[in-house]
Amino acid sequence: MTxxxxxxxxxxxxxxDDRTGIDFENEFFEIGQLPxxxxxxxxxxxxxxxxxxxxVTYANGTNxxxxxxxxxDGNLLDGCSVSYTVEDM
Incomplete structure (x- = not known):
């Protein structure tokens, strides 16, 4: 979780990643370049x-x-699951 x-x-x-169970949000959002x-x-x-x-749009194949x-059969390959929480500052 990031x-x-x-x-x-x-x-x-x-x-x-639905196939491997590996989290990849750090790479997806390229966090090394963010403050x-x-x-x-x-x-x-x-x-x-x-x-x-x-x-979410990436995960459901619409991004x-x-x-x-x-x-x-029209099923998305290399799918992923996204979970998140948001809190006010």
Whole structure:
């Protein structure tokens, strides 16, 4: 689980590969390039709601920034699960 904040809210989010069970939200959001607040143990972003939408649409196969692969039955391959909580600052 990785934390983000935008001066209004704090987001705790995990993205888990359905095949391997490995969390990959750090890589997905490229957190190494974001400012980090030690006190909050969270990375600074402009809008946590945008991150939620981006992750959820990626997981359900509707994010237009990505190309998806489907099996012969139309099921999304390489799916993932997203779970998150948001709290006000």
């Amino acid at each position: 934390k983000f904040y935008d001066d209004k809210k704090i987001l705790s989010i995990s993205m888990t 980090y607040n030690m006190e909050l143990d969270a990375n600074k972003v402009d809008d946590v709601d945008y991150l939620i939408d981006y992750a 237009t920034d990505f190309e998806y692969q489907y099996d012969e």
